[in-house]
Amino acid sequence: MEREKFGVAVTQEIVDELDELVEECADLGASRSEIVEAILTAYLQSDVDHVTRVRELIIRRRQGNL
Numbered sequence: 001m002e003r004e005k006f007g008v009a010v011t012q013e014i015v016d017e018l019d020e021l022v023e024e025c026a027d028l029g030a031s032r033s034e035i036v037e038a039i040l041t042a043y044l045q046s047d048v049d050h051v052t053r054v055r056e057l058i059i060r061r062r063q064g065n066l
Helices: 012-024 032-044 050-063
Strands: none
Touching: 012 032
């Protein structure tokens, strides 16, 4: 499977959460990137309406409810 790199700007809160996950997965040698990819893969392979859900999440995030 081919990989593509792209930059993502996230809040310090998310960075802190990712760093905690990296520490918790130290035995796996998981990086931030691998964890984010795993989360995205699980989400995108789920049986939800991704467009509707992403729109809802963006609106909630902008309103400060997420």
